[in-house]
Amino acid sequence: MEPPQWTLAELLDEVAKRLQESFEKYRAKLEVEEVGRLTYVGHGTARVAGLPRVQSQELVRFPGDRFGLAFNLDPEEVGVVLLDRGEGIAAGATVRRTHRVLDVPVGDALVGRIVDGLGRPIDGVGPIHATARRPVERPAPAIMDRAPVTVPLQTGIKVIDALIPIGRGQRQLILGDRQTGKTAIALDAIVNQRDTGVICIYCAIGQRSASVARVVDDLRRCGAMRYSVVVATTEERPPGEQFVAAYSAMSIAEYFMERGEDVLLVLDDLTRHARAYRELSLLLRRPPGREAYPGDIFYIHSRLLERSTHLRGELGGGSITALPIVETEAQNISGYIPTNIISITDGQVYLSPELFDKGILPAVDVGKSVSRVGGKTQLAAYRSVAGDLRLAYAQFEELEAFARFGTRLDPATRKILERGRRVREILKQPQYEPLPVAQQIAVLIAVNAGVLDEIPLAQVPAAERLIRQAVAQLPEVISRIESGQPVTDQDRGSIVKIAMQAIAAFAET
Numbered sequence: 119m120e121p122p123q124w125t126l127a128e129l130l131d132e133v134a135k136r137l138q139e140s141f142e143k144y145r146a147k148l149e150v151e152e153v154g155r156l157t158y159v160g161h162g163t164a165r166v167a168g169l170p171r172v173q174s175q176e177l178v179r180f181p182g183d184r185f186g187l188a189f190n191l192d193p194e195e196v197g198v199v200l201l202d203r204g205e206g207i208a209a210g211a212t213v214r215r216t217h218r219v220l221d222v223p224v225g226d227a228l229v230g231r232i233v234d235g236l237g238r239p240i241d242g243v244g245p246i247h248a249t250a251r252r253p254v255e256r257p258a259p260a261i262m263d264r265a266p267v268t269v270p271l272q273t274g275i276k277v278i279d280a281l282i283p284i285g286r287g288q289r290q291l292i293l294g295d296r297q298t299g300k301t302a303i304a305l306d307a308i309v310n311q312r313d314t315g316v317i318c319i320y321c322a323i324g325q326r327s328a329s330v331a332r333v334v335d336d337l338r339r340c341g342a343m344r345y346s347v348v349v350a351t352t353e354e355r356p357p358g359e360q361f362v363a364a365y366s367a368m369s370i371a372e373y374f375m376e377r378g379e380d381v382l383l384v385l386d387d388l389t390r391h392a393r394a395y396r397e398l399s400l401l402l403r404r405p406p407g408r409e410a411y412p413g414d415i416f417y418i419h420s421r422l423l424e425r426s427t428h429l430r431g432e433l434g435g436g437s438i439t440a441l442p443i444v445e446t447e448a449q450n451i452s453g454y455i456p457t458n459i460i461s462i463t464d465g466q467v468y469l470s471p472e473l474f475d476k477g478i479l480p481a482v483d484v485g486k487s488v489s490r491v492g493g494k495t496q497l498a499a500y501r502s503v504a505g506d507l508r509l510a511y512a513q514f515e516e517l518e519a520f521a522r523f524g525t526r527l528d529p530a531t532r533k534i535l536e537r538g539r540r541v542r543e544i545l546k547q548p549q550y551e552p553l554p555v556a557q558q559i560a561v562l563i564a565v566n567a568g569v570l571d572e573i574p575l576a577q578v579p580a581a582e583r584l585i586r587q588a589v590a591q592l593p594e595v596i597s598r599i600e601s602g603q604p605v606t607d608q609d610r611g612s613i614v615k616i617a618m619q620a621i622a623a624f625a626e627t
């Protein structure tokens with residue numbers, strides 16, 4: 119092989135070029151990394167010296183790839199909220215700045231998965247290959263980017279869809295003492311999104327592991343994990359993770375909303391979220407205020423819930439319907455946290471332990487519940503039954519208190535009582551049985567029309583079932599109701615007729 123013919127000048131050029139290249143390659147790169155030192159680690163928080171330029175809410179890294187959030191920027195030290203458990207991290211350890219804020223994976227890859235408060239998978243089925251990451255803290259959409267709430271979000275629960283309707287993009291609080299069925303209502307609403315294309319996110323904050331496991335089990339059994347994401351922090355997780363979980367869940371929801379989709383986000387619950395924040399604030403020695411909560415507790419919840427909205431059509435028209443849950447103590451709905459959250463939501467569903475004890479389930483106290491925007495979105499058919507229903511129920515509740523004294527009742531009063539009892543019976547509903555719109559409307563029309571007045575109370579549930587089955591005979595009426603048209607007198611007539619036929623058959627058997 120002929121050696122290449124170089125002139126001396128060319129050869130020198132070539133040598134110079136190669137030398138230059140290898141210099142480039144091996145030149146030491148200087149990087150400034152800010153490293154601080156841990157001066158104190160406690161339960162959930164830590165203090166770090168030597169990070170003077172760290173920013174508020176910046177992620178810092180401890181040995182072993184554990185993270186914290188810079189929270190308090192004091193002149194000598196930085197107060198850090200631990201996002202991982204503190205075990206194994208000791209004073210003296212190095213702490214590094216990351217120059218990043220906390221973010222979570224978002225996208226379709228999360229659907230069907232269970233993640234922790236930082237978006238890391240905890241369901242043991244492998245890593246999540248997410249399309250993107252989003253910061254957990256984001257500003258809420260501007261007022262001009264929002265559209266009025268116009269489309270109903272059907273929960274499938276008669277008493278809610280008829281009397282306390284929720285619209286897509288609304289923030290509706292579910293509130294009540296422990297064990298009154300708050301979680302149950304949220305889960306039924308999720309289960310009812312089966313064929314609606316609404317993506318559901320259930321965020322468990324500071325709950326017992328057993329409760330979270332039960333929720334996940336129930337969602338699986340109902341086939342709801344197919345379109346749901348579970349963000350779960352249990353009570354043994356650090357308060358920092360419990361605190362950020364709500365924002366993580368909101369960021370995951372926002373990704374879908376900004377893609378033009380409708381999302382249902384359950385935050386179960388904000389009482390525990392507030393407690394986690396109070397714990398962190400006290401550990402970081404922020405001044406406590408009312409009920410020992412820090413002064414910005416109202417702001418942390420409004421900042422969160424303001425992010426749920428209905429976007430304008432030009433922005434894709436997506437929505438996040440938020441169902442924050444608050445647990446009251448001894449029915450005190452005027453406690454600090456409940457009143458704060460009542461004031462930043464568009465209504466509340468109040469669950470009463472007294473109704474629960476009487477077996478009136480769901481234990482919704484209609485008088486103390488309200489939906490401030492959902493009414494405008496409600497399908498027309500509901501509007502035609504809700505008025506009568508509410509009236510019958512209110513009259514009944516008033517009279518029932520008196521009737522208990524055993525006074526002799528005139529026939530008109532007795533009629534109101536009998537009707538009211540049947541309305542209450544009809545509004546009962548077992549868990550995990552959300553109902554389609556047309557079936558709800560049919561039974562509500564039937565009870566309003568007095569079809570059930572002669573049926574013994576104990577047999578009302580069975581009669582209801584027959585009426586619901588009978589609706590299938592009226593496909594045109596069903597499609598008119600579902601498309602949001604008002605119920606005509608003729609439609610009402612046909613519903614009453616098939617309802618009477620249905621229970622006539624029932625009465626014979």
Ligand SMILES: Nc1ncnc2c1ncn2[C@@H]1O[C@H](COP(=O)(O)OP(=O)(O)O)[C@@H](O)[C@H]1O
Nearest residue numbers: 295296297298299300301302479480547548549
């Ligand atoms: N509509 C219902 N019908 C029957 N049982 C219900 C209903 N709603 C709730 N429950 C039951 O009541 C209990 C408490 O409900 P849960 O939703 O866990 O309460 P909370 O979240 O308020 O503590 C659960 O065992 C649940 O299964």
Ligand SMILES: [Mg+2]
Nearest residue numbers: 300301302386
């Ligand atoms: Mg619960």
